[in-house]
Amino acid sequence: MTAIDEPGIRAATALTAREVKRQEKDARNKLTSRGATLAAIVIAVVWTIPTFGLFVTSFRPGADSATTGWWTVFTNPSFTLQNYADAMTSGGTALTLGQSFINSLAIAIPATIIPIAVASLAAYAFAWIPFKGRSIVFVGVFALQIVPIQMALVPLLSLFSRGLTINGVELFPGFTLRDVDHSFATVWIAHAIFAMPLAIFILHNFISEIPGEIIEAARVDGAGHGQIFFRLILPLAMPAIASFAIFQFLWVWNDLLVATIFAPSSSLPLTQTLNSLSGSWGAQWYLQSAGAFISIIVPLVVFFSLQRFFVRGLLAGATKG
């Protein structure tokens, strides 16, 4: 510790604080000026037009959509709910959109919870339990984020379906779930595995920022790792957990590839049915617009109910203080 005179530091801090405040005010003035507001509105409108067009199309009769653009509804309005009814019942695969909607929930909820349960424990260990090679292992885990999912598909699928036998010794028999109706285990495991590196990284960064004094105090009071984790770490890390949960849920909800490869045909999610809705030759593409808005409901509910975590989550682990 070198000795620096305290008043000097205080003065410096005061100066920066004042400066920061001035800059903030400046920025606020600039961002709320008439020009900026106008620009923001224009960008928002332009940004929304394609989605709005899709929304209008989802209410137009199929024959109209095939011949004229969606903007003609303003001069020649004709609307129907038939697309939504058709989309819900005619699935285009063995499943209807309604059934696969339930499948999507059955995939997305556990596939969000499992990686969080595992990653929060791992993140705690990486942050607060000293062991040999800790940082190397941590870097190793995060480095796995670089491996593209596509590289892992065939080996993982092969492990699930054929099991693992080395030199005649069977280490893992493999699941025989292909013909089992409504089995989600393989999709959950696949999603959990693919989510792990990022989950551990984000939660570790947040959990390691918790002041050491709190944890030391708990230890002095006789708390073990279990108590520290459940009573201190989990409640304090809730914002980070919630924000990661949103990211993971949306990612799994929108996933097509992992589910198509790993899920048996009775467990396919919404994205798969939506993809097939237009038919082999794309003749019924207008049903897809209705299907898209059915599928968007859940992400919207998740986003709006957890919005405050979402904004906070964008900063989780990114800035300190």
Added chain:
Amino acid sequence: MRNSTRRRRLLAPLAFAGVAALALAGCAETGSSGGASGATVQISGGITGGEADALNKSFDQFTKDTGIKVKYTGDKSFEGNIVTKVTGGSAPDIAIVPQPGLLKSLIDTGEVQEASDTVSKNVDKYWGEDWKNYGTADGKFYAAPMLANLKGYVWYSPSQFADWGVEVPKTWDELLTLTKTIQEKTGSAPWCAGFASDAASGWPGTDWIEDLVLRQSGPDVYDDWVAGKVKFTDPEIKKAFDAVGEILLNPDYVNAGYGDVKSINSTAFGDVAAKVADGSCPMTHQASFLSSNFLETKTKSGETPKIAPDGDVYAFVLPGEEEGQLSVEAGGEFVTAFSDDENVQKVVEFMSTPEFANARVKLGGVVSANKGADPSLASSEFLTETMKTLQSDDTTVRFDASDLMPATVGSGSFWKGMVSWIDGTPTDDVLAAIQAGYDN
């Protein structure tokens, strides 16, 4: 304040335990529900939408007779996923493979079962040698054809033709004369085309070229071209490009209802049906499947167009050099089995019989090249005609060339080449670029 902290303290571990219990319970549940569904045969393929529902339905009688349940699942990205699934050891019982090229890659994995003698005999009897060859690799026969669609149709409006006093052309030269006549009568373009199809953009163009190679140079050159012995840079192929270019690259002749030549690339292949139906596009070149796209369109007076020789829309086979020459290009799917299970083999055998073809054709929208199937069961007069053409012994049938070529060409440089050709790249450059696909 104190109260709420305490509650939170209690809540956190409880929530965590609940979560863990839920996850584990889910695992256990799926683990125990196995074993019951013994006699369900899983089929997967690229057919989706209403056609997939019809395919599932065509097994109803079979299930009643044998007790074997059949479940078909369609996947739009089937072509890409099936190889991953098969290599990963998670193949379906049966796959419906739309391209002989893809069938060959699947056979290379060693997981495909050879066809049984019954299937082999059925194919000999009901399809013939050409079709059997497409399901054969290294002298072993693997997969029987399922359904078919006939390419090389020109869709037009019979009522418009009657108004203009023109007839359906019988030779390629007559077609060019007809094009000129319509152009002079209406003052606008007689043809429309759409090459856009997401990642597969350009494929409708390959059908044009293939049709012309088959008609101008004959089936032998066509077979050599597919085998790679006749190169894209060969004069025979260039001749086909030039012939198609007389129509598709002529700003006076395209793109009716859309704009100039380049708008072909931005028009979705299925959308042209709407323009033919409402009368703004006199002619378009597309396979028999387009008939199902017309169900979603409307004529100028707002009705669903009638598909008939005297109706609102109909199609004639793209004529050859000489009158009466009938060489057509077809597409189709192949039934590939990955399991030698008794039930699976029964389903595969059933799918090679005329009974299956009849059951599926009756449900509408498709045709079969199975010679034992009854064409009168097809859902429209047009499809009945198509089926008769496919079954006839006088017809020379060749499989879609781009589906037979290696993927780097057939679904790579050939597609891309067609798009850049429409964009104005000189023919020789395009041909060289397509040929270069063989080196990738």
